Every structure is written in structure tokens, then in C-alpha cells.
Amino acid sequence: MAQDTTKQTYVNELGRHADKDVVLKGWLYNRRSSGKIQFLLVRDGTGVVQCVFQKGDVSDELFEELDHLPQESSLTVSGTVREDKRAPGGYELTLKGAQVLSKAQEYPITKKEHGPGFLLEHRHLWLRSSKQHALLRIRSRLVGAIYDFFFDGGYTLVDTPILTPAACEGTTTLFEVDYFGEPAFLTQSGQLYNEAAAAAFGRVFCFGPTFRAEKSKTRRHLTEFWMVEPEVAYMELEGLQELAEDCVSHIVAEVVRNCEKELGVLERDIEPLRKISPPFPRITYTEAVDMLKKKGHDFEWGGDFGAPDETALGESFEKPVMVTNFPAGIKAFYMKRDPEDPRTALCLDVLAPEGYGEIIGGSQREDDIEALQERIREHNLPEESFRWFVDIRRYGSFPHSGFGLGLERTLAWIAGIEHVRECIPFPRMLYKIYP
């Protein structure tokens, strides 16, 4: 492969170089040619630029080479930046020279329709396609907005462990790891550790990969997904709802503000996103059940919502709806019971609008040591493994609350993507771990 060491300009910086000569380095994305004039579309990861040249502008040999260059070949192009309102990005390049670095073999992803199996098998290449590129650029910005929200809000990032000795929510959906001959499990949530951290730092969050060995093949399930989880000392359920609506509103606004181009590539109607601001509607689980019954759903008080129920509830509101006070029996052991209705927990689910389902689950935590110990016994959890967790109530117990926001589900909603598998660079699903 030919090497090249000239200074590189990126496509998204061309506006700063109007009428100047630059060197771009990238890959051939598409090409048109009419015998005497060629239009090369070159992408470099930050954008795509059209490079225009005629016979005579470059050597006949190079003209010929470029006229037959396969898609995704890597190349360096040099030329003059010209403003052109019709061009995507507003600029094109009058090409003066080019150097092919590596001629690609026939590229497997073509303009024809490919099935999802084929595309997932070629995920390492599929990332280069314009829609996947746009979607994952939004993901990157969304993550940045999440960090900004919590850092600017005075939160301390406290990374929680991936390898854990005990299960947070049941044991049937855990991935087991051989830890030097002993069983360990991949974390399902950083929450228990967050609670210890909140006692040390007040307001904390963790943000990392979490794992569920669920044998589900729905469009909302991944076995490995990212979750951001704030936990706040001295915060009760009311404060948690304010935090959730502030957080969601902030990150949606940041994406809308910074990712107009990418949302356009995905043909996402952003008008519904512009309506996302506090306050969000608040209903109880009991009210939600009544709504579902009125909509004709066959649903009894006490059960958990399925995807069609979440979709129906979410579609009833223009903003994310916050559902509180689920039956305690279907929720995690660490959630505090509502003293005014002990059948229910002081918990919170946030359902996205437009049918995208649950994006947040959270609660006020049980801070009474005896109540917590009773729950641990009721759930047949190993008391020894939870000794440290109970300690948080032994040494200065305090009201506290937190939630988990699923990154991929939130991205699916914001970007208008039907299946979460596209919302993570390298999805892991049931039996699916390549590439």
C-alpha cells in the first residue's frame, strides 16, 4: 500500500478552507462519470464531499484509474474547496490530484436490500453506511450530553464493578463467569454499589455496560447494553421524578441541537422531540391499568406491563409518561414500599412517547434495615453476599433514590429506530456474538 504523510483536512472542516487547497483522506463512497467529467463522492468519517474533475485536470492514467476504482477503496485527494449551495454540506472539491492507497475488493454491501442477518454478519462494514453512521454519531453525542448533564449537576462518576459475586435482580438472567475457579456474574445494574457510593459522595452516577442473559428475541432486547444510573442521597420519589424529566429533556434537546444533519439522514421528524420538556405527565400504575382496560387491553392489577401495554401507554401522551407505584410484588427487593399504600413500591418507570416503551426504571430505596433484611430473606437472596449492602443501612441510613436509563432504548426513541440492535455499535443478542 502506498503511504502518504501530507497534512489532512476533514470534510466537516471544509467551510474554514473555502477557495483554499486542501488534502483529504478517505474512502470512495460513490462515483458518477460522463466520459469526460467525473464526480467522486469521498467520505472520511466526518462527512462526504463531491470531488469534481475533467479529463486533462489529472494524468490520463490517473483519470482512468479513478474511473474504475471500486467502492470503499482508500485514497487521498487534493484540490480546491468551492462553495456550492447544492452540495451536501455546502462545499465541493475541484480535484487537482489523487493517490489511490488501497484498491478495495468487491464490496459486499450494495444498494440492493440486504436482510438483517446479512447486515449484522457484516456489522464491521455496515457501520460505514450513511444511516448507521448517522445513528451512531447521535449515540456518541447522546453519551456526551449525559455526561455533561451529570457532571454539570455536581454528580461524581463512581464506576461500579462488572464482575459481581451476587445477583441484583434474580438469578435466571445472569451470565456466569469462571473467576479463578469460583463463579462470578456479569452485572445487571450498578445500583447496589451506587447506593454505597451515594453515602460517600452524595450525588453519584455510573455509566457502563450491563448484561442480561434473557432468552428474548424482541426488538427491545440486547444481552449487552449500556445504562446510566444516578443515585442521590436524601432524594425521595418526588425528587427522582424531577431528575428524570430534567435529564431526559436535557439530552433530547442536546441531540436535537447538535445532530440536525444526522436526524435528517434518518428522516426523523423532530417536531415531537421539540415538545420534550418538564413537566412530564405523572400517573400511578393503578391509573395506567385503568387506561389500558379502557383501551381494551386484557390486563389485571398486579401484573407487569408487556411491550404492547407500554406502547399503548406511551402513545397516549406527547411527552414521556412517568408511572409510579407499581405493585411491590413485581418489583425488585430493594425498592421502598409506599407507607400510604404498602401494596405498592415507591418506584418509577418512564415510558417514551410514540410507542418506544420503557426507557427508565427507578425507585426510592428501602432505607429501613429490618424491612430490607426481610425482603432479602423473602427473595431467597444469599444474606452473606448482601452483608455490605445492608451495612449502608447500619451506618447512618438515609432516604435515597435512583434510576437507570437504558442508552439503546433511549437512542431508538430519539432517532426513531425500530430495533435496538442498530443502536449499539456491535450488538450482542441471543446466540449472536460475531463480529
Added chain:
Amino acid sequence: MAQDTTKQTYVNELGRHADKDVVLKGWLYNRRSSGKIQFLLVRDGTGVVQCVFQKGDVSDELFEELDHLPQESSLTVSGTVREDKRAPGGYELTLKGAQVLSKAQEYPITKKEHGPGFLLEHRHLWLRSSKQHALLRIRSRLVGAIYDFFFDGGYTLVDTPILTPAACEGTTTLFEVDYFGEPAFLTQSGQLYNEAAAAAFGRVFCFGPTFRAEKSKTRRHLTEFWMVEPEVAYMELEGLQELAEDCVSHIVAEVVRNCEKELGVLERDIEPLRKISPPFPRITYTEAVDMLKKKGHDFEWGGDFGAPDETALGESFEKPVMVTNFPAGIKAFYMKRDPEDPRTALCLDVLAPEGYGEIIGGSQREDDIEALQERIREHNLPEESFRWFVDIRRYGSFPHSGFGLGLERTLAWIAGIEHVRECIPFPRMLYKIYP
């Protein structure tokens, strides 16, 4: 436990409330009393404030309760903020009222010396101690500085998977996971996936937990640790060195600028940190071997540096030293050989000063498809698992480079901590996975 819903002010905001009445919520950190006057030190995660009151300022009953309140009890205090230059943070609270929320049991961590085993067993409480608190506050700021550096530099965050089908660097140090009946492994590095992402996005980084099942019990080893890994299309080794020195200089400067108080708690001399700016010294492995021999180390060309070697080399410079061109045989299969000296790889290790050892490892990547396939065979790696990785060279190969910066080792250096186990909230080490 008594509940309380008044608006909370944080200790680190007291400067904005001078001479005003506020409510703080936190834990009793320490107490002095002289019969008629009490001084309570209350911590709330953002800082510690001294609360002063005399007999008669509160009810006799409350005065008595506070006078016997155990350390780490949770409480609400209200009073007037007074500027006091002698107070830590510059403010103290003239206490007017207090409410004990939960009286702590006898706190296991006391002023006497505890062994590391005891402290690690109580890590969930140890986090509350001033030094651990300061250290992990610095970690949080360090992570924020890393995100800022890459986002501001135009990098796209592309999260790489934790669950992987293949090993990146050898198979002896992998944690195996039961993935629905098939073996999978916890990632040791996101690099291979970063290379695919760089072809799609140009400049990318991943930042997440990585795993090494090493049976090492040194002060530099964790089985689970965090690593940030940039990868840049069309960047060669020279550019990688510039990126490394820019990145390290930026994050050190940000910590020094934002964490003066925390570095003070840790008694870290920050003068050596102020010297960290580009350019960093650059030497080759061969020059490093000569240096070691002159220092009396028993070392032969071809071997890898041990911790004492890294320490000796790092101590020879005031800034991190960049060592390039290690023997290819001791480096990973994906590193590009130096065309001018094919015994060596175009690789880069960065060794911290003051004896803290390696903080960065990176390289230019092999971009010749045939050379890469030959290496995969030489290393007896499963060709089928690396098919997608080879594809990156099949469809528009391009020069590219990247590195991994170990978060805990970098934090150990910046904060002046001897053992990396304190540099992560919940350390995982050989046989150690609780809490």
C-alpha cells in the same frame, strides 16, 4: 427513620449563602465537645462543614442527643452560614436546629491503622474516608477530562463490546463466560473493533472496562480496569506520539486545575505535574535497553520490561517518556513492523515519571492484508474469528494507529498513590470480588 423534605444546600455551595440560613443533610464525620459548646463535623459528599452551637441554642434534649451521636449517623442540620477563614472551605455553620435521621451502629473504620485486607473488605464504607473520597473525586474529574479531550478533538465515541468471541492478545489471561452454552470471553481491549470503527468514523475512541485474568498480585494489577482507547484513520506512529503527549498533558492539567483541594488531601506534590506538557522525550527500545544496562540492570535486547525496568526508565525523565520500536516478537500480532527495521514494531509505550510505570501502550496497525494474515497464522489465532478484522484490510486498507491509556495507573501516578487497588471504586483482584 424520621423523614425530612426541606430543601437541601450542599457544603460546597456554602459560599453562595454567606450570612443566610440553610439546611444541610449528611453524616456525622467527627465531633468535639467542651461541655457547654459542641463542634460537629458534618460531611455530605461534597465537603465537610463544622457546625457550632452552645447549650441553650437548641433544646437540652437535642443537645444531649448530639453530644452522644455516633460517627456516621445521618442527620439534618439547619443554621446560619458564617465566613471563617480558619474553617476548611472557609465557612462554618452556626447551628440552630438538627434532626437525627438514623443513629449509626459503632463504625468499624476508626482512626487507628487498619490493614489493607480489612479496608478492602469494608470498601463500601472505606469510600467515605477523606483520602479515598479525594482520590475518587479526582478519578471522576479525570474521566471527565478524557471525554472532553476526545469529544472536543472531533472523535466519535464508539462503544466496543465486552462479550467477544475471540482473544485480542493471547488466550491465557481471558475470563470465560457461558454465553447460552457457547464459550465467550470478556474483552481485554476494544482495539480490534476500534479499527473497524475508524474506517467508518475516522477518529474514534472507546472507554470502558477491560479484563485480564492474570494471576498477578502486584500493586499495578487489577483483573477489571478501565481503559480509554483512541484509534485514528490515516495516523502513523509520529502522529500517535503527538496525540499521546497532547492527551496526557491535557488531562493532567485539568486535574491540577480542578482538584487542588483533593490533591492537597492526598498530600500530592503538584510541582512535578505542572511540568507535564508537550513534547515528551522520545527514545527507542534499543536506547532504553542501553540506559538500563548503564544503570546496572541485567537486561538483554529482546525481552520485555519488568516493573523495575519501567520504574528506572520513568525516573530518568521529568515527563512521561515515549518508548518506540520494541522487538516485534514480544508485541501483539496486529502491530505494523517498522519497514526500516523489521525486527521491531511501530509501537509506543508511555512510561510515567516518578516510577509509576506504563500508562499507555499503542501502535501503528498492520495494514497489509497478507502480512496480517501471516501474523494470525503465526500466533495460531482462529482465522474464522478474525475474518471480519481482516476485512478492514480487504475493503480500502488505510494506515491507522491507536493506543490504550489505563485509567487506574494514570490516576495512581497523577494522585501519587502506590497501589492501583485504591484507584477504582470496587477493585477486583486475584480471588477478590467482595464487596
